[in-house]
Amino acid sequence: MASSAATPTHAGAASHSSEQSGLWSWLTTVDHKKIGILYLYTALFYLLVGGLEAVLIRTQLAKPNLSLVSADFYNQLFTMHGTTMVFLVVMPLSAAFFNYLIPLQIGARDVAFPRLNAFSYWVYALGGLFITLPIFWGLAPDGGWFAYAPLSGPTYGGGYNMDFWVIGLQVLGISSLAAAFNFITTIINMRAPGMTLMRMPMFTWMSFVVQFLVILAFPVITAALFFLQFDRFFGTQFYEVAAGGDPLLWQHLFWVFGHPEVYILILPAFGLVSEVLPTHSRKPLFGYNAMAYSGIMIGFLGFGVWAHHMFAVGMGPVADSIFAVATMLIGLPTGVKIFNWIATMYGGSLRFPVAMKFAIGLIAMFTIGGISGVMHSSPPSDLQQTDTYFIVAHFHYVLYGGAMMGIFAGIYHYFPKMTGRFMSESLGNWQFWLNFIGLNLTFFPMHFSGMLGMPRRIYTYDAGQGWDLFNMMSTVGTYMLLVAGLLFAYNFFRSKKHGAPAGSDPWGAPTLEWSIPSPPPDYNFAQIPEVTSRYPMWDLKAPDRTAGIEHSHPDAAVIAEAHAVPMHEETERRTAKELGIPMPFNTIKPFLVALGIIILFSGLIVLHIGNFPLAMATMLGGGAFMVGSLYAWLTSPLE
Amino acid sequence: MSNDRAHADHVHEHPTWKQYKWVALWLFVITVVEVWAYYIPAFVASKAFVPALLLMSAVKFTIVVMFYMHLKYDHSLFRKLFTGPLLIAGATLVAFLFLFKR
Amino acid sequence: MTTATAAAGAHEAHEHTHYTTTGLDNRKIAIWAFIGSECMLFGSLISTYLVYKGRSVVGPFPHEAWTSPTGQVFKPILDIPVTSASTFVLLMSSLFMVLALAAVENKGKPGYEGTLGSSKLWLLATALAGAVFLGFQAYEFTSFVHEGLTIKTNLFGSSFFTLTGFHGTHVAVGVLWLMTLLFIDMKRGLGPKDTILVDICALYWHFVDVVWIVIFTLVYLIQ
Ligand code: HEM
Ligand SMILES: [Cu+2]
Numbered sequence: 001m002a003s004s005a006a007t008p009t010h011a012g013a014a015s016h017s018s019e020q021s022g023l024w025s026w027l028t029t030v031d032h033k034k035i036g037i038l039y040l041y042t043a044l045f046y047l048l049v050g051g052l053e054a055v056l057i058r059t060q061l062a063k064p065n066l067s068l069v070s071a072d073f074y075n076q077l078f079t080m081h082g083t084t085m086v087f088l089v090v091m092p093l094s095a096a097f098f099n100y101l102i103p104l105q106i107g108a109r110d111v112a113f114p115r116l117n118a119f120s121y122w123v124y125a126l127g128g129l130f131i132t133l134p135i136f137w138g139l140a141p142d143g144g145w146f147a148y149a150p151l152s153g154p155t156y157g158g159g160y161n162m163d164f165w166v167i168g169l170q171v172l173g174i175s176s177l178a179a180a181f182n183f184i185t186t187i188i189n190m191r192a193p194g195m196t197l198m199r200m201p202m203f204t205w206m207s208f209v210v211q212f213l214v215i216l217a218f219p220v221i222t223a224a225l226f227f228l229q230f231d232r233f234f235g236t237q238f239y240e241v242a243a244g245g246d247p248l249l250w251q252h253l254f255w256v257f258g259h260p261e262v263y264i265l266i267l268p269a270f271g272l273v274s275e276v277l278p279t280h281s282r283k284p285l286f287g288y289n290a291m292a293y294s295g296i297m298i299g300f301l302g303f304g305v306w307a308h309h310m311f312a313v314g315m316g317p318v319a320d321s322i323f324a325v326a327t328m329l330i331g332l333p334t335g336v337k338i339f340n341w342i343a344t345m346y347g348g349s350l351r352f353p354v355a356m357k358f359a360i361g362l363i364a365m366f367t368i369g370g371i372s373g374v375m376h377s378s379p380p381s382d383l384q385q386t387d388t389y390f391i392v393a394h395f396h397y398v399l400y401g402g403a404m405m406g407i408f409a410g411i412y413h414y415f416p417k418m419t420g421r422f423m424s425e426s427l428g429n430w431q432f433w434l435n436f437i438g439l440n441l442t443f444f445p446m447h448f449s450g451m452l453g454m455p456r457r458i459y460t461y462d463a464g465q466g467w468d469l470f471n472m473m474s475t476v477g478t479y480m481l482l483v484a485g486l487l488f489a490y491n492f493f494r495s496k497k498h499g500a501p502a503g504s505d506p507w508g509a510p511t512l513e514w515s516i517p518s519p520p521p522d523y524n525f526a527q528i529p530e531v532t533s534r535y536p537m538w539d540l541k542a543p544d545r546t547a548g549i550e551h552s553h554p555d556a557a558v559i560a561e562a563h564a565v566p567m568h569e570e571t572e573r574r575t576a577k578e579l580g581i582p583m584p585f586n587t588i589k590p591f592l593v594a595l596g597i598i599i600l601f602s603g604l605i606v607l608h609i610g611n612f613p614l615a616m617a618t619m620l621g622g623g624a625f626m627v628g629s630l631y632a633w634l635t636s637p638l639e
Numbered sequence: 640m641s642n643d644r645a646h647a648d649h650v651h652e653h654p655t656w657k658q659y660k661w662v663a664l665w666l667f668v669i670t671v672v673e674v675w676a677y678y679i680p681a682f683v684a685s686k687a688f689v690p691a692l693l694l695m696s697a698v699k700f701t702i703v704v705m706f707y708m709h710l711k712y713d714h715s716l717f718r719k720l721f722t723g724p725l726l727i728a729g730a731t732l733v734a735f736l737f738l739f740k741r
Numbered sequence: 742m743t744t745a746t747a748a749a750g751a752h753e754a755h756e757h758t759h760y761t762t763t764g765l766d767n768r769k770i771a772i773w774a775f776i777g778s779e780c781m782l783f784g785s786l787i788s789t790y791l792v793y794k795g796r797s798v799v800g801p802f803p804h805e806a807w808t809s810p811t812g813q814v815f816k817p818i819l820d821i822p823v824t825s826a827s828t829f830v831l832l833m834s835s836l837f838m839v840l841a842l843a844a845v846e847n848k849g850k851p852g853y854e855g856t857l858g859s860s861k862l863w864l865l866a867t868a869l870a871g872a873v874f875l876g877f878q879a880y881e882f883t884s885f886v887h888e889g890l891t892i893k894t895n896l897f898g899s900s901f902f903t904l905t906g907f908h909g910t911h912v913a914v915g916v917l918w919l920m921t922l923l924f925i926d927m928k929r930g931l932g933p934k935d936t937i938l939v940d941i942c943a944l945y946w947h948f949v950d951v952v953w954i955v956i957f958t959l960v961y962l963i964q
Contacts, residue, residue, distance in 0.1 A: 112767040177778065185770045188716065191762040215778035216724055220731075223785035227903065236892050236899035238789070244798045244896050252738065253785060256731060303727050307738070319738060528760075562760045631921075656843065656857070663836040670832065670957075674825045677962050689963055696958035700951045707839050708947045714765055717773045724777030728784030735788040 028586035030114035031522055035121050036100030037418065040411075042125055043092035044492075047485070049132060050084035053077050055482055058442075062475040064463035074459035075142035076161070080135055082145030083165065086265065087172050088128045090399065093407045094268035095124075095176075098183055098207050100418065104513035105201045107192025107531065109524050110584065112185035115633060116178055119590035123175035126598045131168030134161070141165035144457065146258065147228070149239035149250035154232050163608055166232060167601045170225045173218045174597065180214035183207060192512070193558045194531035198292070201511045202285060205292045206271030209299040210264050216303065217260035224253035233604050248313060255306035263302045266366075266398060267295060269406025270337060273359040276409050277341055279509040280356040281348030282542070284535060284549060287340040294333035294340075301330040311379040312386045320379045327377035334370055338363060353507075354428030358409035361436055365401025369394055372447070387457075390450025396443045408435075408488070415492075416506045420518040421499030427491040431484050438480030445470035445477075504569065508542070510535035516570045523581040526574065530554050530564040540567060582639045589633035596626025654706045662706045669695050772941040776948045783952050786907055787959060790900040797895035801888060804964040818890055819961055820881065827877030828957050831912075834870030835950045837863050842943045845926075846936045860939075861926050867946065868919040871912050878909045901960070908956060911949045918942050 029035060057077050060068045069077065099117065103110055111117050134140045142161045143152040152162045187208045191200070200208075227238040228250070237243035239250055278285045285291060307315060307323040315323075341363050350356070372394040376382035385391055408431075415423045449470040454461065461467060505514040514537050516525060533539055533551040554566045576583045599622030607615035654662075673695050676682055682691075705711040710718055761767065800807025801815040808814050841863035847853040848860065856862060882902070885891075892902040922942055925931060931939065 112771070181771045181774050181778075184774045185767050188770055189761045189763055189765060189767050193760075193762075195762075212723075215774055216727055216781050219778050219782035220785045223782055223789070226907075227789065227899075230892070230899065230903060234892060236903070237896055238899050238903075244793075244796045246739065246792070246796070248739070249789065249792065252735065253789075256785075303731070315738060654839075656840075659836060659839050659843075663833065666832045666835075667829065670825065670828060673958065673962055674821060677821060683964065692958050692962055696954055699954045703835060703947055703951050703954070707835050707950075708944055714763065716763065716765070716770070720770070720773040720777050721780075724780045728780040731781075732784050732788045732791070735792055739792040 025586065027591055028118075028588045030110075030118050030584045030586060030590075032099045032103050032111050032114065032117060033418075033520060033522070033524075035117055036096045036098075038121055039092050039096035039099060039124070042121075042128065043089050043096060044489070046084055046088040046092070046128060046132070048489075050081050050089055051482065051485055053081040053084065055478055057081060058475040058478040060459065061461075061471050063472065064468060065460055067460070069459070071459045072142070073138065075457075076135060076138070076140040078457055079141045079144055079165070080132070083131065083141065083169075085399070086145060086261070087169065088124075088132070090265045090403050090407070091176065092124055092128075094207075094210070094265070095120075095179060097203070097268060097272065097407075097410055097414070098179070100414070101513060102183060102186060102204055102207055103190065104417075104516070104520065104524060105204045105511055106187065106190060106195050107512050107525060107528055108186065108190035109528075109581065111182050112190055113182050114584045115587060115590050115638065116182050118587075119594055120175045120179035120182065122591045122594035123171060123178070123597060126594055127168055127171035127175060130171065130598060130602075131164050134164045139164065141168075146254050147250075148247075148254075149228055149231070150241055150245070150247055152228060152250075153239045154235075155240065155242075160605065160608060163232065163605055166225055166228050167604055170222065170229070171597060171601060173222050173225075176214050177218050180211040180218075183211045184215070187211075192525075192528050192531055193562045193564045194552065194555070195512075198289070199531060199534045202274035202288070202291055203268070203271035206267040206274070206295050209295045210267045213260040213264050213267075213299050213302065217257045217264070220253055221257035224250060224257070227253075229604065233607055248310070251310055251313065252307070255309045256303070258309065259306040260299075260302045262395075262398070263298055265403050266406075267298070269362065269403045269410070270295070272410035272413070273341065273362050273406045275509070275511070276355050276359040276413050277344050279413070279507050280351045280353065280359075281345045282351070282508070282545065283344060283348035284510075284538075284545065285340070286343035286346075287336075288534065290336055291340055294336040297333040298330060301326065301333070305330055308377055308382070311382045324377055324379055328374060331370065331374050331377070338367055338370075353412070354423070354425055354432055355409045355412035357429070357432045358405050358412065361432070362402055362405040362409065365397055365405060365439065369397025369399075369401055372397065385450065387455055388450035389446040389454045389456060392456055393443050393446035393450060396439075396446070400439055400443070405435075408432075411492075413507070415495065415499075416502030417513060417518045417520070419496055419499070420502060421495055422502045422506065423495040423499060424491050427487055427494075431487045431491065434480050434484035434487065438477045438484055441477030442474045442481060443477070445473040449474075504571070505537065505541075510538040510546075512536055515568070517573050521573050521576070522583060523576045523579065526570055526572070526579050526581075527565045527568070528562065529567045530559050530562075532567065536567045537569075540569065584639045585637070587633070587636065589629050589636070592629035593626055593633060596622050596624075596629055598622070600626060654709055654712060658706055662702050665702060666699055669699050766937050768937055768941050769944075772944050776944065779948065779952075783907075783955075786900075786904045787955065790904045790960060793896040793900045797897045799895050801890045801894070801897075803897060803901070803960070815889060818885055818888060820884070821961060823877060823881060824957065824961050827874050827881075828953065830870050830877070831874045831950055831953050834867050834874070835947050837866040837870060838943045838946050841867055842936070842939050845931045845939045846933055848932045860931050861923060864919055864923040864926060864939075868916050868923065871916040871919065871946075875909060875912055875916070878905065878912075904956065904960070908949070908952055911952070915942070915946050915949055918945070 026034065026038065029038075056069060057074070060066055060074060060077075099111070102108075131141070139160050141147070141164055143157055143165065147162065147165055150156055152166070187200070187204060227236070230236040231238050231240065237245055239245045239247070241247060274285055274291060305323060305327045307319060308327045311320055311323075341359075345360075372390070376385045376391070376394065412423055412428060415421070449467045452466050452470075454465070454467045454471075461471075502518055504517050506518075507514075512529065512531070513520075515529065529536065532554055533546060534549055535546045538546045539551070558564065559566070600619055601622075603615045603617075603619030603622060606618050609615075673692060676688070676691065682688055704721070710721065763770075800809065801818045803819045804817050806814065806816050840857070841860050844853060844858050844860035844863055848858060850858075852858075885898075890898045890901075892898050919942065922931065922939060925935075925938075
């Protein structure tokens, strides 16, 4: 294929997309690749939204005593910036890759539950609008991305603002949970013959861990959010201090969710980088087992460190010590990953396309963020840093320098697979360097302004405290990041049409997704391959690289039973019908169920407005619509 | 594709009707003992009350999960999918009781 | 809400069997993952109830009498005899559920000709027992409200009604699910090839039952 790919596979793609393009086909699709693309576009749109919010924030803080925005609106800006970036950008960008890559990497034709997959996306898309639109009326949530109760409760946050947050987040949780059950089942049960767990590509491994974090962490915030909703809408007392409610209840519940959540954000990026580095080092991933196990360790320990976000509330020496030690421990498996990536590159024959630059950027930037993280794992040290810009510096090094850089690496790496074309390397280089310099210019000075005592979440500050220069640097850096982002957008859309054609395996990569045409046909694999090692494509094309790793022989029994064939490259592009592969029907029902859920929850806002009959009508109507659509969905055949 | 693979989870030995009856009987008896214990003030006041009730409840929990949810006879994967989260949930609950102790 | 999604996932995969890595049915893996997730949901609800135990500033209280500042006397609010009865009904529903599953799985086999093989009977019995449990809960809730405890009254009221209400909602979803199976059984008859459909519903049902086992001890019996 690699050679015949000089003829852009795009020709084929064009003909097949003509039969199923248009709005309706996107609303009804159940193809994991199209859903992945939908996630990608939607999340990139929200990246623009969250990015513009950040630009406004930084412009307001460029100099002392500016009044570009009001204090009130500033609260909405930082709340929505954080919420957007976490729940509407990084998680869905990861979900875009889960969707697109997991079935391809494990040799499957789709996910376990294709319609549930569409449902997850639509809940995300509609829930995202629900939480984003109110900012245009100045009604956006304003209680921080962690919404500490009782500040977010009815007594201190009685407006409509936080209504949108407590409902929107609940809805987004449904999306993540549904997707997680789907991917857990897919990874356990849809692997091609011979694709044992310890042969799975590292991205699939990290995604697997993430899905477990989702199913264990999200129910906790679901419960916490229900309490807050009941307080706000039904008059319960969960977070009411006057009634004896404990202000720490929300904090504990939130961070039991919140710390695993940060690993939900970073592990997929780690996975992407673990695909990019071996490919461009032309050398197997160093310490594959250690990589997989450290991912599991991070996930597991991630449930025992949450209270390091709460050292300042006075939990007492015993609790502080336990959580401090646990937090320091979790640095170890993280360090293992860093060293393994470096060792992967060591002695390889390196290539430096943009994807590789971003991957190496992640290693460097995440290390800085990891080190400042270990600094505030010590309570005495954290007491100086908590709620200052030092913390902001820390988590932007891990989130922007880590998660976002990893995702950019993933986009540059997989764009040719998704579209059949390369992104421009020269524009990409500009983006990378602007990004790299802008990121450090923005966030490194925050370590200093933080250490000098500048608190988080203030809308302006007085001159003469030694913060002015650092703030100006941060703002200039932010504008560099904005330019970098626009360059990326230009590159992305231009390359889709005019990029140089890429073959099925443009990078000479080792894993299954590169054995099929780019973009892949809707059935993915005409014949499911039997996998005999971790790097099937290198076995075919560069066997010297994989001589040292474990192989099995093709198993005739497995092949016969599972209708699999020995590992091969697929070059032909035919329709599923010609090949006799049953494909799931497109359906609108998952979208309708998602819509029903949104209507159901919107009733709560009407309730707050005070129109009881209309509220009941909305909730009952939405609920009935949801249940009806659900029954229609469940009783119609999949394929 | 092949049907026997798809039904592989059923070739395991299954709990029988007799076991079902026994489990139901045990559930009933333990519940009676639990409620009975609740009405003995001296026992309620003693140190043994809470551990005894927790133990009885744990036994009920375990036999339902093992026999009625046939986890004892099923693929070990299901055991992992259940006990892992259960342990994390339990540990979190204990941590909460400790953190909120006054 | 998440229940509905999981039920959706659980029903999703289609009749004819594709190759799967483990040989297990997708739906069964999904429902166990869902149950694992539910452990954390109920874990959070129960933790909150226990953390707030004894912290309400006004009554009524679960296990102690309370005299309000105005001199009104409230007795301990939990009604152990009634709840013991409803607990018994829910426990027995689990027995009916395993019998329903066995009846579907062994339809037509020797020993399953009579009552034992009547999946319709056992599905109906399970759903009815669930409905009776819900009836008890409705009775309990209304009598609490009459005695002066609502979800707004105090921390106990908020956390108690929320915890047991969530459990009750799960029971209600289960009853709906069972009724749906019963409906399918009456329309086209459930047989051995439908085992998975009943199995995932049964797993959900038993899980809701074990959650109640925990709630009954922690909330009602331990003072
Ligand atoms: C080496 C691993 C890490 C360590 C040791 C660590 C440690 C910490 C600690 C102790 C805090 C609390 C600071 C405070 O008192 O406010 C914190 C805050 C934070 N961390 Fe990390 N962290 C690590 C990795 C990550 C990752 C991977 C992410 C996200 C991708 C992340 C995101 C955050 C965020 C968003 C906050 C701010 C919480 C707030 O709003 O107060 N961290 N980190
Ligand atoms: Cu944390």
